[in-house]
Amino acid sequence: MVASTRRGDAPPAVAPRRGDVILRIRGLKKHFQAHGIAALGRRRPPIRAVDGVSFDIHRGENFGLVGESGSGKTTIAKLVLRLDTPTEGEIRFEDADVHALSGRALNAFRKATHVVFQDPNSSLSPRMRVRDIVGEPLAVQGVRGKALADRVAEVLSLVGLNPQAAERYPHEFSGGQRQRIAVARAIVAEPQLIVLDEPVSALDVSIRAQILNLLRDLQDRLHLTYLTIAHDLAVVYQACDRIGVMYLGRLVELAPSEELYRDPAHPYAKILLSAIPKPDPKLRHAERLPLTGEIPSPAAPPPGCRFHPRCPIAVERCSVDEPEWRELRSGHWVACHLA
Amino acid sequence: MSSTEVLGARRPVVLRRAPSPWLAPWRFVRRYPLFPAIIWGAVIVFAIASPLIAPADPFRQVLTDRLQPPAWSEGGSMKHVLGTDHLGRDVFSRIVYGSRVTVTVVLLTVTASAATGTFVGMLAGYFGGTVDALLMRAVDFQIALPALLFGVMLSSVLEPGLRNVVVIIVLFTWASFARLVRAEVLSLRERDYVLLARAAGAGWVRIFVKHLFPGVLNTVMVLATLEVSVVIIFESSLSFLGLGIVPPTVSWGAMLAEGREYMSVAWWLVTIPGLAIFSVALAGNLFGDWLRDTLDPHLRRSA
Numbered sequence: 001m002v003a004s005t006r007r008g009d010a011p012p013a014v015a016p017r018r019g020d021v022i023l024r025i026r027g028l029k030k031h032f033q034a035h036g037i038a039a040l041g042r043r044r045p046p047i048r049a050v051d052g053v054s055f056d057i058h059r060g061e062n063f064g065l066v067g068e069s070g071s072g073k074t075t076i077a078k079l080v081l082r083l084d085t086p087t088e089g090e091i092r093f094e095d096a097d098v099h100a101l102s103g104r105a106l107n108a109f110r111k112a113t114h115v116v117f118q119d120p121n122s123s124l125s126p127r128m129r130v131r132d133i134v135g136e137p138l139a140v141q142g143v144r145g146k147a148l149a150d151r152v153a154e155v156l157s158l159v160g161l162n163p164q165a166a167e168r169y170p171h172e173f174s175g176g177q178r179q180r181i182a183v184a185r186a187i188v189a190e191p192q193l194i195v196l197d198e199p200v201s202a203l204d205v206s207i208r209a210q211i212l213n214l215l216r217d218l219q220d221r222l223h224l225t226y227l228t229i230a231h232d233l234a235v236v237y238q239a240c241d242r243i244g245v246m247y248l249g250r251l252v253e254l255a256p257s258e259e260l261y262r263d264p265a266h267p268y269a270k271i272l273l274s275a276i277p278k279p280d281p282k283l284r285h286a287e288r289l290p291l292t293g294e295i296p297s298p299a300a301p302p303p304g305c306r307f308h309p310r311c312p313i314a315v316e317r318c319s320v321d322e323p324e325w326r327e328l329r330s331g332h333w334v335a336c337h338l339a
Numbered sequence: 340m341s342s343t344e345v346l347g348a349r350r351p352v353v354l355r356r357a358p359s360p361w362l363a364p365w366r367f368v369r370r371y372p373l374f375p376a377i378i379w380g381a382v383i384v385f386a387i388a389s390p391l392i393a394p395a396d397p398f399r400q401v402l403t404d405r406l407q408p409p410a411w412s413e414g415g416s417m418k419h420v421l422g423t424d425h426l427g428r429d430v431f432s433r434i435v436y437g438s439r440v441t442v443t444v445v446l447l448t449v450t451a452s453a454a455t456g457t458f459v460g461m462l463a464g465y466f467g468g469t470v471d472a473l474l475m476r477a478v479d480f481q482i483a484l485p486a487l488l489f490g491v492m493l494s495s496v497l498e499p500g501l502r503n504v505v506v507i508i509v510l511f512t513w514a515s516f517a518r519l520v521r522a523e524v525l526s527l528r529e530r531d532y533v534l535l536a537r538a539a540g541a542g543w544v545r546i547f548v549k550h551l552f553p554g555v556l557n558t559v560m561v562l563a564t565l566e567v568s569v570v571i572i573f574e575s576s577l578s579f580l581g582l583g584i585v586p587p588t589v590s591w592g593a594m595l596a597e598g599r600e601y602m603s604v605a606w607w608l609v610t611i612p613g614l615a616i617f618s619v620a621l622a623g624n625l626f627g628d629w630l631r632d633t634l635d636p637h638l639r640r641s642a
Contacts, residue, residue: 081538110540123531127553133532136549137539189539 019059022193022225023080028053028089030075047299049075051249052089054325057193062219062226064240064257066233066272070295071246073229077195080227081115093193111141114186118198120178124170130156130181131166137189155184158221159214176207180214187218196228200235212239234276237261242331245269248306249298251325255332265328265339267311305337313338375626378618385438393432394420397589401427406605422607424598430607433589434615440590441619443501444574445567448508453563455509456516461551463517464524465543475521481514487576494582504583508573512566519562520555527554557634565627568620575616591616 031046050072057063065073078084080091082098091098093109101109114137117123124133132139135152143151153163159180170178179199186194199215200208216239219226230236236243237257244254245268253266264270274289293310296302302309308318315338323335358366367373385392405427408415415422421430463474490507497503527533533550541549577583578592586593591612598608 078534083534083537107540110538113538115535115538117531117535119531123535125532125550125553128549132549136536136541140536140539140541140545185535 019061021056022059022094023057023227024090024092024095025056025076025080026054026090026092028076028079028091029087030072030079030084031087045299047297048249048301049298050079050086051298051301053246053249053251054089055244055251055254057225057227059192059225060219060223061241062216062228062239064228064230064236064243065246066230066236066243067246068295069231070248070298072249072298073231073246074197077115077197077227077229081113081195082109107141111137111189112192113195114189114191114193115195115197116179116182116186116199119202120170120175120182121202123182124178126170128169129166130168130170133170134166134181134185134188137185141189151188152184155188156181158187158218159184175203176210179203179207179211183211183214183218187222187224190222191224193225193227196226198230199228201230201232208235215239233272237276245272248295248301250306250335251333252307252336253332253334255334259329259332265332265334266307266336267313267338268307271312305335372626372629375622375629378622379626382438382619383442385435386442389436389439393429393435395429395432397428397432397436398587399428403427406601408605409607409611412607421611422605424594424608425601425605430594430611433594434591434611437589437591437594437612437615440501440578440584440588441571441574444504444508445570447505448512448570448574449563449566451505452509452513452566453516453559456513456518457520457552457555457559459513460517460520460522461524461547461555464521465528465547465551471521474517478514478517481511482518484511486511486573490573490577491580491582494577499582499585501584501588504574504577507577508570511573512569515566516559516562519558523555523558524551527551561627561631561634564623564630567623567627571616571620571623 028050029048029052030050031048033044033046053072053076055063065076067073075084079086080093080098082101085099093113096105096109098109131149131152134155135143135148138148138151149166152166156163156165161177161180161184165173165177165181170181173181179202196215200211203211212235215226218224226240228236228240233243237260240257242255243257243260244251245260245266246252247268253260253264253269255265260269261273264273271289271291275291289312291310296306296309302319304317304319304321305311305314305323308314311318317337321337323337325333325335328334328339401423404419404423405425407419407423407427409422409430410417410420419429419431421434423429424433459474459478463471490511493507493510494503497506528551530550533546536546536550574583574590575592575595578590579596581593581596584590584593594612595609595616598605598612602609
């Protein structure tokens, strides 16, 4: 589906690219409590959208988070960008606690991080010109006039759009072009970390490869670090250096993408991987593992291992003991008793 | 039709009757706000050019000409098209001059209450939590107060006059703007482009001006036009009760109040200002409805 990949033209990157830790997440939790009429009478258990997640992102890498809807991926994105406050835990960007920043340091953080959302229709204000949309992160920093216009023209050509697009409105562009506008906006203030929240899932399949290639080119040229969030393991596998698999607010496995692809340890990751269409005809008849049932409510997660009710290999212990988050091999983490 | 041919499925063609030319004026009236445009156009022209339009001095009392009926009824003359009042003043001229109060009050109050209500609504909707709770309790309190009763009380404390009328009316109309805008902002603030602005470090002032205000503007405009009629009736009621505009300034509500005593002998003294208030208020409502339908893309017809 995605044409050329980094893995195609380079030796497999088993170890993550060398780089210091740019983002450190420790014990992150976000619980939503129902208020008002919904909470009348008795106190309902909180929705545990994110329930104890820890990982590091290294400078220059593309870190992927995958999981079904409801697994807490987007909540993590919002917490990382400080659009919401965590219930517990810590997020450190460049060694500074993101949720304790204020004043100048907060401003610097805002400049150093940005995000591309899934749907360019709702992420681009319909009432603003492209010039104002793309220029907003700089305008917030106090950049005005010609400096702003020049930079906007520069990033528009960087993402493959005509600088004359600046004077037009988002609805005059196609879906792929709109996502390019969203990308232009994300890089305009020269950030270090960009969160890509389902960057291609709203796009036509034929456009996806273009946008993914664009993102990769920009990463190399501008030395960006990405946190990619997707429900589609195929996309994440092609694009990312390391992948974390989420299930019901927890990480269940974390490994370099090549290793995860070759040798997944957690049954949930195995099932997800078996659902990716195989390009190799010899493997086409490889068994596809079924995933039965629905993701349980994050307000009442199952005891023991959260995946045990849907797990094909669950044993009795899985419904009692919560599996430990342990390092299977160097850089390959998993939370499963049987792995 | 060509698409059905391509598909090869021939469906019977439904012939639509050609629109009757006789109904063309009616369709025009339905599509464009003709009635509101005429009424409001007239009122605004009256207000701006009162001295040019009024045939007589609205304050000049000619006691020999008192209580003359309108021109078309028995005993009326073209000298006083809409008759005269109990002091012999020309009713038409007084209606013309009275429009000045109406226009002034409408402009001042609707602008002030839309601005106040929009700002309060945006604050409550965007910040939520305690700010929202406090502001919305103020709104509830305001809406729960019986407006006219409280207006009467207020105006007996303050002294009657134009300023007083404006203050009272704004006090009783801003809350509906606040409620509506808050509801709209609750949905707008979760839009991705607002989240993106926050992620880029935009402060609340910038988000209000660049993202929220353009989003609520249409709604506010529609409510403002609908509020016009509320304001006109409110002003007339206050003036009727002698608590609003006081003589010698002419106001339709005050004319109604003065004419009340002569209702049995001079019907035109209450009917004519009453009709003026009624048609201007109706025009405001119709225009508001039209504006709502026009600005709402879901209702917009493909012309």
